[in-house]
Amino acid sequence: MMRYWRWSARSVIVAPLLALSVTCGAQPLGGPATSAPPTAVAGSAAPRAAVGTAIDDYIAHGSVNLQNMRAVLVSQRGELLAERHYHSDAAAYAEIHSATKSVMSTLVGIALTKGDLKSLDQTLGELLPQHRSVMSKSSARTSLRQLLTMTGGWTAFYDAETAKPNLVRRLLMAGPEGDPGTFVYSNVGPHLLSAVLAQASGTSTLAYAQRVLFDPLGINSQPAFEGPMAQRDNPGVVSTNSFRWLRDPDGLHAGPYGLALTARDMVKIGELWLNGGVWRGRRILNADYIAQASTNQVPELEGKIRGYGYLWWITPLVSHGAYSAQGRYGQLITVVPDLRAVIVISSRVLDDAPSIEDHLAMMDAAIVPGLS
Secondary structure, three states, rough: OOOEOOOOOOOOOOOOOOOOOOOOOOOOHHHHHHHHOOOOOOOOOHHHHHHHHHHHHHHHOOOOOOOEEEEEEEEEOEEEEEEEEEEOOOOOEEHHHHHHHHHHHHHHHHHHHHHOOOOOOOOOOOOOHHHHHOOOOHHOOOEEHHHHOOOOOEEEHHHHOOOOOOEEEHHOOOOOOOHHHHHHHOOOOOHHHHHHHHHHHHOOHHHHHHHHHHHHOOOOOOOOEOOOEEEEEHHHOOOOOOOOEEEEOOOEEEEOOEEEOOOOHHHHHHHHOOOOOOOOEEEEOOOOHHHHHHOOOOOOOOOOOOOOOOOOOOOOOOOOOOOOEOOOOOEEEEHHHHOOEEEEEEEOOOOOOOOOEEEEEEHHHHHHHHHO
16 A cells, blocks of 8 residues: 655635834844846835835844745836845755745646647646556546646645655556545645656656746756755755756656745746746746636635635735745745735745745735835
8 A cells, every 4th residue: 555645735814914113224134145136126226225124124023933034035017126135145046845836837837828738628648648557547537727726636745755766657556535626735736747747848847947937037957956856855955055956766857846946036937927927028928827827726715725726825915916836934936916026035944934924924014015
């Protein structure tokens, strides 16, 4: 019998937020980097300084311990209003953990835009013909849409065995344990999506991402560290300060985690989504896909916990709609469409890490007031 390590979604509710007054004299904990940002610098230094100071003060004096933060970047209308680095710098790479899932969603959307994938209704039986003979019936019927919305019925990830070969094949043979259509947060779907992209493109997921996403956005992905996903928490892997995308034993790049980017790279991904899939005048991702992916696609989550789109969480602020790529320990790419803003948070590993509600509260109290 296969032994599964279960992943479950943390049920969270956006709590009422207290107003916070901030002072202007606090200094950054680690000193912000001063080199050129990935987007245009704000036209006026005043709002840039005000937002940065408000972030510093909130982290230093807020009621929640946010001392594991590595970086907070705020971009509005393509201008970088604030870039704060704490015990880190702009050149530092860090794993974005489950925010990798949202990059996978981006790649699926691009594949649909380019015609490499035809429809979200395509099934694994159609898309992974090399495994068709061993798939369970339920695996074969699972659609791209179900994988993107965590409703395929898989309730676990074979984490205990990610060092063993044939991971995708074993997952497909076992099939989903739950009923299709029910939301369960799982790492299985994103990894199967990586297999789908590799099959559809005829290349590795990383090579495809470099061609259609990373290179167009100016995200430096070479050289790439491609160690084993089973060792993602190994200190030697964690301390590797370079672009990385970890792989399973068969060479497939991990779909649910294992991607390391700089905070500025994260801003670029957020801005692509904010701008409706257009980057510097070039259409990369279909706007209709973004509209669907950034709205709740799971009716059972409506009014209960944060909604879920296509591997993006729906994370409303107090007075503004927003959606986020979210990773463990506090990795966030939050897009706030009506403010034309992207807010990025990169955090260090911390056993008792703040919740996403803590980070959203900081956005409401320290960042949103400075965005016109």
